[in-house]
Amino acid sequence: xxxxxxxxxxxxxxxxxxxxxxxxxxxxxxxxxxxxxxxxxxxxxxxxxxxxxxxxxxxxxxxxxxxxxxxxxxxxxxxxxxxxxxxxxxxxxxxxxxxxxxxxxxxxxxxxxxxxxxxxxxxxxxxxxxxxxxxxxxxxxxxxxxxxxxxxxxxxxxxxxxxxxxxxxxxxxxxxxxxxxxxxxxxxxxxxxxxxxxxxxxxxxxxxxxxxxxxxxxxxxxxxxxxxxx
Amino acid sequence: xxxxxxxxxxxxxxxxxxxxxxxxxxxxxxxxxxxxxxxxxxxxxxxxxxxxxxxxxxxxxxxxxxxxxxxxxxxxxxxxxxxxxxxxxxxxxxxxxxxxxxxxxxxxxxxxxxxxxxxxxxxxxxxxxxxxxxxxxxxxxxxxxxxxxxxxxxxxxxxxxxxxxxxxxxxxxxxxxxxxxxxxxxxxxxxxxxxxxxxxxxxxxxxxxxxxxxxxxxxxxxxxxxxxxx
Amino acid sequence: xxxxxxxxxxxxxxxxxxxxxxxxxxxxxxxxxxxxxxxxxxxxxxxxxxxxxxxxxxxxxxxxxxxxxxxxxxxxxxxxxxxxxxxxxxxxxxxxxxxxxxxxxxxxxxxxxxxxxxxxxxxxxxxxxxxxxxxxxxxxxxxxxxxxxxxxxxxxxxxxxxxxxxxxxxxxxxxxxxxxxxxxxxxxxxxxxxxxxxxxxxxxxxxxxxxxxxxxxxxxxxxxxxxxxx
Amino acid sequence: xxxxxxxxxxxxxxxxxxxxxxxxxxxxxxxxxxxxxxxxxxxxxxxxxxxxxxxxxxxxxxxxxxxxxxxxxxxxxxxxxxxxxxxxxxxxxxxxxxxxxxxxxxxxxxxxxxxxxxxxxxxxxxxxxxxxxxxxxxxxxxxxxxxxxxxxxxxxxxxxxxxxxxxxxxxxxxxxxxxxxxxxxxxxxxxxxxxxxxxxxxxxxxxxxxxxxxxxxxxxxxxxxxxxxx
Numbered sequence: 001x002x003x004x005x006x007x008x009x010x011x012x013x014x015x016x017x018x019x020x021x022x023x024x025x026x027x028x029x030x031x032x033x034x035x036x037x038x039x040x041x042x043x044x045x046x047x048x049x050x051x052x053x054x055x056x057x058x059x060x061x062x063x064x065x066x067x068x069x070x071x072x073x074x075x076x077x078x079x080x081x082x083x084x085x086x087x088x089x090x091x092x093x094x095x096x097x098x099x100x101x102x103x104x105x106x107x108x109x110x111x112x113x114x115x116x117x118x119x120x121x122x123x124x125x126x127x128x129x130x131x132x133x134x135x136x137x138x139x140x141x142x143x144x145x146x147x148x149x150x151x152x153x154x155x156x157x158x159x160x161x162x163x164x165x166x167x168x169x170x171x172x173x174x175x176x177x178x179x180x181x182x183x184x185x186x187x188x189x190x191x192x193x194x195x196x197x198x199x200x201x202x203x204x205x206x207x208x209x210x211x212x213x214x215x216x217x218x219x220x221x222x223x224x225x226x227x228x229x230x
Numbered sequence: 231x232x233x234x235x236x237x238x239x240x241x242x243x244x245x246x247x248x249x250x251x252x253x254x255x256x257x258x259x260x261x262x263x264x265x266x267x268x269x270x271x272x273x274x275x276x277x278x279x280x281x282x283x284x285x286x287x288x289x290x291x292x293x294x295x296x297x298x299x300x301x302x303x304x305x306x307x308x309x310x311x312x313x314x315x316x317x318x319x320x321x322x323x324x325x326x327x328x329x330x331x332x333x334x335x336x337x338x339x340x341x342x343x344x345x346x347x348x349x350x351x352x353x354x355x356x357x358x359x360x361x362x363x364x365x366x367x368x369x370x371x372x373x374x375x376x377x378x379x380x381x382x383x384x385x386x387x388x389x390x391x392x393x394x395x396x397x398x399x400x401x402x403x404x405x406x407x408x409x410x411x412x413x414x415x416x417x418x419x420x421x422x423x424x425x426x427x428x429x430x431x432x433x434x435x436x437x438x439x440x441x442x443x444x445x446x447x448x449x450x451x452x453x454x455x456x457x458x459x460x
Numbered sequence: 461x462x463x464x465x466x467x468x469x470x471x472x473x474x475x476x477x478x479x480x481x482x483x484x485x486x487x488x489x490x491x492x493x494x495x496x497x498x499x500x501x502x503x504x505x506x507x508x509x510x511x512x513x514x515x516x517x518x519x520x521x522x523x524x525x526x527x528x529x530x531x532x533x534x535x536x537x538x539x540x541x542x543x544x545x546x547x548x549x550x551x552x553x554x555x556x557x558x559x560x561x562x563x564x565x566x567x568x569x570x571x572x573x574x575x576x577x578x579x580x581x582x583x584x585x586x587x588x589x590x591x592x593x594x595x596x597x598x599x600x601x602x603x604x605x606x607x608x609x610x611x612x613x614x615x616x617x618x619x620x621x622x623x624x625x626x627x628x629x630x631x632x633x634x635x636x637x638x639x640x641x642x643x644x645x646x647x648x649x650x651x652x653x654x655x656x657x658x659x660x661x662x663x664x665x666x667x668x669x670x671x672x673x674x675x676x677x678x679x680x681x682x683x684x685x686x687x688x689x690x
Numbered sequence: 691x692x693x694x695x696x697x698x699x700x701x702x703x704x705x706x707x708x709x710x711x712x713x714x715x716x717x718x719x720x721x722x723x724x725x726x727x728x729x730x731x732x733x734x735x736x737x738x739x740x741x742x743x744x745x746x747x748x749x750x751x752x753x754x755x756x757x758x759x760x761x762x763x764x765x766x767x768x769x770x771x772x773x774x775x776x777x778x779x780x781x782x783x784x785x786x787x788x789x790x791x792x793x794x795x796x797x798x799x800x801x802x803x804x805x806x807x808x809x810x811x812x813x814x815x816x817x818x819x820x821x822x823x824x825x826x827x828x829x830x831x832x833x834x835x836x837x838x839x840x841x842x843x844x845x846x847x848x849x850x851x852x853x854x855x856x857x858x859x860x861x862x863x864x865x866x867x868x869x870x871x872x873x874x875x876x877x878x879x880x881x882x883x884x885x886x887x888x889x890x891x892x893x894x895x896x897x898x899x900x901x902x903x904x905x906x907x908x909x910x911x912x913x914x915x916x917x918x919x920x
Binding site: 325327330331332333334335336337354355356358359361362363364365366367399403 | 555557560561562563564565566567584585586588589591592593594595596597629633
């Protein structure tokens with residue numbers, strides 16, 4: 001498994017029209033440059049169809065948005081972890097609020113990711129669910145209050161108790177699990193606040209993808225992460 | 231929308247280990263050659279992550295295995311039709327027995343495919359469901375009795391009444407819809423039988439993907455299709 | 461199977477707090493009385509746990525809100541049609557917009573209802589989907605544009621083309637299927653409009669359940685239905 | 691919330707034809723008698739439609755097989771916890787292997803059960819998932835390896851490490867959570883083995899429901915539980 005330096009900024013491209021096909025490659029290139037300039041790890045999570053297209057031409061960690069907890073086989077329309085890995089991804093989101101899984105499948109997807117060598121970033125919606133996820137031994141948990149996703153109201157400022165509560169319970173249940181936070185993160189300040197609360201990074205989407213100047217926002221975020229490391 | 235010559239052989243790669251990544255490209259290349267030699271349309275339906283990889287290097291119709299009935303937007307882990315199209319696919323399977331959709335979403339996915347210019351091939355499990363699908367105006371319906379999928383017992387011989395029943399009701403409900411059949415198709419004879427029953431092609435998977443010599447089986451199938459056309 | 465006189469007014473209790481337990485029995489009693497006074501068929505569709513409680517004390521047609529398309533067996537948390545029937549229900553809703561099913565399961569649930577002698581009322585969201593449903597041979601289809609459900613804006617006035625479009629296509633695909641409409645129906649006028657468009661009844665919920673005086677609204681609706689019959 | 695004496699034997703009626711309607715009442719009566727004779731807590735989990743019918747005539751703890759994590763409202767075909775409670779149930783199964791929930795909904799259903807005063811018994815499939823469940827603060831977790839369900843091969847003998855592993859991790863994550871086990875339990879010996887491993891009871895189904903003489907098997911089980919308490 002690839003080992004990523006922390007802190008990490010993961011940009012989820014979701015299904016945004018600004019982030020598919022050629023535009024996905026363009027945004028990934030920006031992320032690669034900003035990461036290179038600042039030394040801060042920046043990963044992208046594009047549509048499955050765009051993973052190979054990005055890994056062919058850009059050198060940055062690429063995550064899938066979802067994998068299914070199944071062995072290669074008769075699973076039409078499912079996402080096979082081995083195929084994701086071979087396409088060049090280094091990790092995968094699991095259980096994003098827009099792609100929830102049943103509990104046994106979160107367990108299965110984490111095991112599957114580990115088996116094929118993908119970093120697992122499991123999303124949760126509150127501290128209790130974060131603790132539950134931590135019990136399943138993922139690499140990272142990203143807590144995101146669904147009501148703030150896409151709002152521009154940053155979890156790291158508006159719901160600090162969700163973030164610190166998650167850090168507390170995850171430390172108790174499984175201290176090896178890295179805690180990220182997400183929802184409403186759209187500026188360097190938001191990232192800085194997230195890291196100050198004790199997280200090791202952020203998961204975000206529209207804050208960068210739908211920004212007027214994605215490069216500028218991402219640079220601002222990376223610089224905030226850089227400062228926090230000192 | 232691309233216009234494909236009929237009859238058509240669609241090879242569904244599912245999530246088979248023999249048909250992901252480089253192996254997916256290899257199989258697609260075989261399909262391209264056989265199609266070129268015989269003049270029979272052969273399409274492949276690989277994992278989403280492999281669509282672009284195949285369309286970059288091979289010249290044959292590529293189908294997605296599934297699309298979601300949504301506009302580009304906040305849909306992490308969903309399959310955006312626009313992204314599938316930009317990756318070079320010409321069509322998509324919808325409602326495969328391993329990836330069933332709620333009825334309103336089949337309707338939505340067919341509309342979405344039409345909107346972005348993807349050929350829609352909707353799977354069904356019996357004549358009544360085929361008629362229901364035909365009422366939604368897809369390009370093609372592929373009837374596949376689930377109990378025969380992957381068995382090597384061909385629907386075109388073992389359940390001819392399912393195939394002819396489908397052709398009859400689809401003609402009544404919506405004669406513009408092309409009828410394919412699938413399940414257990416693994417030889418040229420099976421394809422010939424399917425076409426003799428009145429279908430315009432077949433949807434198959436393991437019969438080719440897991441064959442000892444996929445090229446040989448596919449060639450045999452294409453030649454059977456060629457004969458049927460005379 | 462019980463044969464119900466048309467037109468029919470089906471009051472869906474959903475999961476409303478005004479319509480569970482004792483309150484469900486109270487509302488069912490009102491419906492029974494109004495039906496008895498006017499001669500118009502009024503059915504109720506309560507929570508599963510309330511079916512037996514109602515059928516024990518009231519004499520009116522009771523529908524389940526959902527059944528699963530399975531044989532009795534190892535199906536914890538599923539709704540077994542045989543159990544619904546034995547509890548005294550005469551029919552069941554299938555595929556309500558709040559409880560959508562995959563297409564093959566709609567087919568299965570309709571077959572299951574027929575097998576055990578329950579009237580099947582399948583919900584749809586537009587004319588195309590209504591035609592698809594009609595191809596599956598249910599007893600009734602209830603077209604309900606989801607965007608109007610619970611709004612008080614009646615489909616029978618605001619979206620007449622959805623209702624007449626459904627009647628047209630259902631007649632073509634399967635003239636034996638009775639067409640109802642629903643969404644936003646909350647007055648006698650709305651019911652009258654629905655019947656004038658050619659439907660044989662209405663499916664409604666909040667219009668009665670959340671009315672200040674459910675008895676009065678229901679009486680008004682039944683009288684409108686009565687008038688339409690003349 | 692009702693406080694139940696431990697150990698507990700929960701008989702899940704699933705959707706078995708031997709356990710619906712009148713037969714559900716009959717089995718519940720047997721359970722009531724055996725519990726009364728032995729002093730051991732025996733609960734039953736019937737189809738939702740049968741809950742009220744049983745609680746009207748029998749005096750024993752009745753569980754729902756599932757509840758939905760929603761407030762009363764527009765949720766056709768969902769199971770409203772408040773309605774389950776008013777029907778006389780004292781608790782509910784959650785996340786049974788035949789009715790899996792997404793993780794956030796398990797959290798929601800546990801909260802909902804607590805809010806309305808229902809005992810929550812959450813099913814899990816292995817120790818890791820049991821630990822995850824325990825982090826969500828249910829009243830009980832019932833670990834059941836899916837591959838043994840319905841086989842007659844008792845988890846308490848064939849997979850003791852799953853049971854003891856669950857007890858260990860649950861104690862660490864949340865010692866207040868009561869651990870039950872299930873799958874393949876069909877005799878007094880199996881129950882005794884389960885209690886000796888440290889569980890506080892069993893969840894079973896076919897072992898009693900499909901027994902030639904349910905009363906005899908249940909009595910044997912209750913006596914085994916009785917002995918274990920000494």
